[in-house]
Amino acid sequence: MTESRGTGERNLSTRLRTAKGRSTASQLWLQRQLNDPYVKAAKAAGWRSRAAFKIIELDERFKLFRPGQRVVDLGAAPGGWTQVAVKRVGDRGKVVALDILPMDPIPGATTLQGDFNEEAAEQAVLEAMDGPADLVISDIAPNTTGHNATDHLRILALVELAADFARKVLTPGGAFVAKVFQGGTERELLAALKRDYATVRHAKPPASRKDSAEMYVVAQGFRANPKADTAGQGG
The missing domain is CATH 3.30.160 (Double Stranded RNA Binding Domain)
Known part of the structure; x- marks a missing residue:
C-alpha cells in the first residue's frame, strides 16, 4: 500500500x-x-453500510423521523437504513424491514423476507407494525445495465411499486422516501405523488457519490383521500 x-x-x-x-x-x-470516507465512517460507527449516512442526512434536512413512529424499510438489506430508523424512533417506535433476500436480524427491528409487491408481504408488514406506517423508506435500485435510459426506466418502475405500497400502508400525514436516478421522477409519477402528498421534493444527500446518478424523492404529508388537485412542491 x-x-x-x-x-x-x-x-x-x-x-x-x-x-x-x-x-x-x-x-x-x-x-x-x-x-471512501463514508465507508470508513460507517465501519467505525457500526452501520452495516455507508448508505446509513444518506438517510441520516435526509432526516437532518427533512425531519423524517420522530420518536414512537412506525417505519417500513423496503429493500432493507443489508440494514443500514433500518439501523438508523431503530435508533431514531426509539423504544416506543416500531421498525419493519422487508427484503426479498435474507437479512441478518437487527436489534429493535422486525425483519421479514418477501416481495413487497405481493399481498402476503403487505399483510405481514401490517401485522408486524400492528397499525399503519408513519414513514415508508426505500433505497431499492435495480442492477444497472450501463444504459442510462434503461436504468432510469427500471428504477422508476420500482419507485412506482414502492409508492403504491406506501399508499396502502401509510397513515394520514405520513411520508415516503425513495431512491430515483438523475432526472428525478417522470411526469405521471410526480403528478401522482403531488396528488397524494402535501409536499414532494428531490434531494441528493452529500453521502451520495458525486459521480452517482442517484437522488431521492421525499414526499411528506400523505393524504388518505387525496383530492383531484395537484397541490405540492416540485423538486
Missing part, C-alpha cells in the same frame, strides 16, 4: 495490494471502497 499526500490537509490514499484475477471494474470499485 502507498500513501499520497495532497496540498493542505493530509490525504491518505490506499491502493490495492494486487489486481491479479480482478476485472478493471472490480479494481476500480474496490479502490473506491478502500478510500
Whole structure:
C-alpha cells in the first residue's frame, strides 16, 4: 500500500495490494471502497453500510423521523437504513424491514423476507407494525445495465411499486422516501405523488457519490383521500 499526500490537509490514499484475477471494474470499485470516507465512517460507527449516512442526512434536512413512529424499510438489506430508523424512533417506535433476500436480524427491528409487491408481504408488514406506517423508506435500485435510459426506466418502475405500497400502508400525514436516478421522477409519477402528498421534493444527500446518478424523492404529508388537485412542491 502507498500513501499520497495532497496540498493542505493530509490525504491518505490506499491502493490495492494486487489486481491479479480482478476485472478493471472490480479494481476500480474496490479502490473506491478502500478510500471512501463514508465507508470508513460507517465501519467505525457500526452501520452495516455507508448508505446509513444518506438517510441520516435526509432526516437532518427533512425531519423524517420522530420518536414512537412506525417505519417500513423496503429493500432493507443489508440494514443500514433500518439501523438508523431503530435508533431514531426509539423504544416506543416500531421498525419493519422487508427484503426479498435474507437479512441478518437487527436489534429493535422486525425483519421479514418477501416481495413487497405481493399481498402476503403487505399483510405481514401490517401485522408486524400492528397499525399503519408513519414513514415508508426505500433505497431499492435495480442492477444497472450501463444504459442510462434503461436504468432510469427500471428504477422508476420500482419507485412506482414502492409508492403504491406506501399508499396502502401509510397513515394520514405520513411520508415516503425513495431512491430515483438523475432526472428525478417522470411526469405521471410526480403528478401522482403531488396528488397524494402535501409536499414532494428531490434531494441528493452529500453521502451520495458525486459521480452517482442517484437522488431521492421525499414526499411528506400523505393524504388518505387525496383530492383531484395537484397541490405540492416540485423538486
